[in-house]
Amino acid sequence: MTFKTARTGGLALLAIIIAAAPLGFSNSYFYDVAVNAMFNAIVCVGLNLLIGYAGQISLGHAGFFALGAYGSAILTTTYGLPPLAAMVLSAAAVGLLAFVVGRPILKLKGHYLAMATLGIGIIINIVLKTESKITGGPDGMSLDNFSVLGFSIVGDRMWYWTVGVLLVLTVWLALNLIDSPVGRALRAVHGSEVGAEVVGVDTSSYKVLVFVVSAVFASIVGSLFAHKNGFITPDIASFFHSVELVTMVVLGGMASTFGALIGAVILTLLPQLLAAVEQYEAMILGAIMMGTMIFMPKGLLPSLVASVKRLGGGR
Amino acid sequence: MSLLKVEKLSKEFGGVHAIEDLTFSVEAGHIHSIIGPNGAGKTTLFNLITGVYTPSSGRVLFQDRLVSGMKPYELAALGMSRTFQNLQIFFNMKAIENVMVGSHLHLDRRFLPSLLRLPSVIRKDRQCRESCAGLMEFVGLVKYLDADAASMPYGALKRLEIARALAAKPRILLLDEPAAGLNATESREIDEVIKRVAATGVTVVLVEHDMKMVMGISDHITALDYGRKLAEGTPAQVRANPEVVSAYLGAHA
Numbered sequence: 001m002t003f004k005t006a007r008t009g010g011l012a013l014l015a016i017i018i019a020a021a022p023l024g025f026s027n028s029y030f031y032d033v034a035v036n037a038m039f040n041a042i043v044c045v046g047l048n049l050l051i052g053y054a055g056q057i058s059l060g061h062a063g064f065f066a067l068g069a070y071g072s073a074i075l076t077t078t079y080g081l082p083p084l085a086a087m088v089l090s091a092a093a094v095g096l097l098a099f100v101v102g103r104p105i106l107k108l109k110g111h112y113l114a115m116a117t118l119g120i121g122i123i124i125n126i127v128l129k130t131e132s133k134i135t136g137g138p139d140g141m142s143l144d145n146f147s148v149l150g151f152s153i154v155g156d157r158m159w160y161w162t163v164g165v166l167l168v169l170t171v172w173l174a175l176n177l178i179d180s181p182v183g184r185a186l187r188a189v190h191g192s193e194v195g196a197e198v199v200g201v202d203t204s205s206y207k208v209l210v211f212v213v214s215a216v217f218a219s220i221v222g223s224l225f226a227h228k229n230g231f232i233t234p235d236i237a238s239f240f241h242s243v244e245l246v247t248m249v250v251l252g253g254m255a256s257t258f259g260a261l262i263g264a265v266i267l268t269l270l271p272q273l274l275a276a277v278e279q280y281e282a283m284i285l286g287a288i289m290m291g292t293m294i295f296m297p298k299g300l301l302p303s304l305v306a307s308v309k310r311l312g313g314g315r
Numbered sequence: 316m317s318l319l320k321v322e323k324l325s326k327e328f329g330g331v332h333a334i335e336d337l338t339f340s341v342e343a344g345h346i347h348s349i350i351g352p353n354g355a356g357k358t359t360l361f362n363l364i365t366g367v368y369t370p371s372s373g374r375v376l377f378q379d380r381l382v383s384g385m386k387p388y389e390l391a392a393l394g395m396s397r398t399f400q401n402l403q404i405f406f407n408m409k410a411i412e413n414v415m416v417g418s419h420l421h422l423d424r425r426f427l428p429s430l431l432r433l434p435s436v437i438r439k440d441r442q443c444r445e446s447c448a449g450l451m452e453f454v455g456l457v458k459y460l461d462a463d464a465a466s467m468p469y470g471a472l473k474r475l476e477i478a479r480a481l482a483a484k485p486r487i488l489l490l491d492e493p494a495a496g497l498n499a500t501e502s503r504e505i506d507e508v509i510k511r512v513a514a515t516g517v518t519v520v521l522v523e524h525d526m527k528m529v530m531g532i533s534d535h536i537t538a539l540d541y542g543r544k545l546a547e548g549t550p551a552q553v554r555a556n557p558e559v560v561s562a563y564l565g566a567h568a
Binding site for chain 2: 255
């Protein structure tokens with residue numbers, strides 16, 4: 001019951017916030033930052049399925065994000081495909097790649113899995129940098145607007161509404177999945193793999209499934225990001241971008257869809273807010289991260305929810 | 316009819332024979348207990364039967380089908396389920412969700428319907444939640460229906476594992492020390508639960524140190540020592556066996 005109200009209530013609140021936020025936007029810069037925050041939020045909601053719910057780790061998701069972006073760039077500019085088709089094809093290819101590499105590496109656990117996924121990210125980054133005939137190398141690639149059936153998305157406002165709708169849709173899908181037989185199996189993998197196996201959960205397949213799903217989320221956002229920015233470089237596949245994505249999930253709250261979303265928004269906005277004290281930006285950011293992990297090890301949202309419950313004298 | 320047959324089963328760990336040339340069978344509908352001193356190989360035997368370990372040699376037949384080498388989740392689909400001596404609870408989930416994972420094989424597990432939360436998925440999930448609540452009641456966990464697994468006491472978690480295993484609708488249920496760490500009252504309650512499970516037609520294989528419980532509820536007992544079969548028979552026969560008495564109960568020779 002509580003889960004159901006959290007689902008519909010949370011979704012409604014998210015939709016209201018997205019709809020109302022532009023009232024406080026005074027120029028297109030606000031829209032631009034908000035779109036980037038929502039891009040990150042979509043990736044993190046997907047990544048949280050892997051990290052927070054299924055208890056696995058990936059330090060290579062920026063690679064999948066970048067493959068989506070480059071897939072769209074190459075297919076639309078070099079091969080002249082329509083953007084939507086390019087996005088779908090790229091996502092399918094990334095899904096296939098995640099499936100092929102996921103099968104062997106998801107047998108690994110903990111630090112070893114972190115190392116293996118880190119390797120994938122680094123390889124993708126190197127390939128994008130060195131295959132300059134296809135990818136433009138370190139100089140990057142430029143792309144046209146995203147358009148569907150002759151209707152193109154131009155300007156920060158139109159992007160804001162498009163990505164806003166996509167974010168609500170993503171959160172809805174994630175919440176659906178978590179509260180289904182598939183989602184319970186994923187959470188069971190986190191809880192106890194052998195415990196899940198003996199009641200019939202094929203744990204290795206579920207790990208691969210969630211790895212593929214989170215990679216596809218990242219790829220789709222990568223495609224959209226590329227079109228919105230109009231220009232991409234191999235830096236989007238960097239190790240730091242992967243770490244940033246994981247940090248957003250951990251900061252906001254693992255195994256909490258809205259937590260991952262909040263983590264993504266905070267870590268996108270914070271550097272903008274700290275721009276005023278530019279030379280101390282990295283230090284303050286680091287201090288906030290450390291403080292959060294020391295005092296709220298479960299992440300922002302789950303810790304806040306728990307303390308509200310305690311104050312209310314729930315149990 | 317033998318539901319489960321273990322034939323010349325052996326398992327070595329780096330030269331140590333945890334199970335050696337073990338043969339026995341479990342009759343359908345029985346409560347069959349495996350007893351033996353600590354380190355006799357009881358848990359290893361469970362891990363071999365349920366596919367957690369692969370045997371070094373020998374074989375396991377379940378419903379006359381060769382199952383050694385199969386994965387635990389494949390065995391679950393054939394109707395074999397188990398609990399663990401050291402709990403394997405999903406502490407990141409609610410108690411009832413733990414049991415619902417148990418009915419995994421009997422639900423619609425397709426990805427897209429789950430992702431889109433189709434009405435058919437919602438309906439089956441609601442039925443599943445109700446039947447799992449029924450199972451929690453069956454094992455005596457009514458007051459934990461809304462609890463997080465992480466907030467439950469040890470004794471209740473032991474029963475939660477039984478409820479989860481039952482949710483898989485097994486033909487055979489292997490219980491690894493269900494009464495370990497429980498006080499006398501809790502042990503008696505587990506005793507009752509096992510009898511009720513057996514009464515529903517599920518074959519039970521039990522590893523247990525609580526001799527009062529074992530002697531009271533077993534139809535058949537296999538006694539192990541150092542990975543080998545020491546004796547078997549009815550509780551009365553095993554109790555009277557001098558080798559069992561000296562190895563297990565520690566008589567002065």
